[in-house]
Amino acid sequence: MITGHFGLAAGVKSFARPVPLWALMLATVWLDIIFVPLLAAHIEHIDPVPGTKGGYGEGIIHADYTHSLLGALIIAGVTGLLAARWWGRRSGAVIGAVVFSHWLLDLTVHRADLPLLPGNLGHLPRVGFGLWKYPWLAASVEAALMIIGTVLYWRSARSTRAPGRRAAVTAAVMGLVGALTLALDLAGI
Ligand SMILES: [Zn+2]
Numbered sequence: 001m002i003t004g005h006f007g008l009a010a011g012v013k014s015f016a017r018p019v020p021l022w023a024l025m026l027a028t029v030w031l032d033i034i035f036v037p038l039l040a041a042h043i044e045h046i047d048p049v050p051g052t053k054g055g056y057g058e059g060i061i062h063a064d065y066t067h068s069l070l071g072a073l074i075i076a077g078v079t080g081l082l083a084a085r086w087w088g089r090r091s092g093a094v095i096g097a098v099v100f101s102h103w104l105l106d107l108t109v110h111r112a113d114l115p116l117l118p119g120n121l122g123h124l125p126r127v128g129f130g131l132w133k134y135p136w137l138a139a140s141v142e143a144a145l146m147i148i149g150t151v152l153y154w155r156s157a158r159s160t161r162a163p164g165r166r167a168a169v170t171a172a173v174m175g176l177v178g179a180l181t182l183a184l185d186l187a188g189i
Pocket of ligand 1: 067
């Protein structure tokens with residue numbers, strides 16, 4: 001899931017005006033960005049669901065550090081504290097919350113592969129509501145998040161001092177990025 005996360009970030013921008021949009025976009029996929037080098041280093045990995053090609057929603061994701069509940073909370077807390085140094089406390093709290101929102105959104109779509117503790121310490125049960133078992137439903141939720149987020153962003157940007165045309169262009173670009181990431185995700189790229 002990338003598009004759904006972007007949609008949420010766009011929606012957050014509509015009421016957290018002082019936080020730059022790029023920072024919210026980065027924060028919303030921050031756990032996945034940290035996941036990439038760990039994936040390359042074989043510390044975290046993805047296995048296709050048995051009997052599938054490993055396309056959209058067909059992965060068992062062993063991101064046992066970045067996507068563990070405690071790991072996500074720690075990453076969100078540290079990122080929020082760093083952001084607070086640049087943009088102040090309130091914006092830092094918003095960034096931290098957006099970083100953690102990634103785990104909550106992933107929780108809805110992931111098959112039960114998200115551990116509670118880093119490295120799945122103590123072998124506690126893994127969690128995930130498994131919406132990815134119904135790919136079109138999951139994709140529809142992602143698209144809905146993107147549409148709602150983009151509309152919220154556009155409406156709030158239009159009502160501020162920002163020139164209406166710029167707000168419309170940014171909203172359109174976000175909508176396009178959302179559509180593109182969803183299309184790539186569905187194509188299994
Ligand atoms: Zn993720």
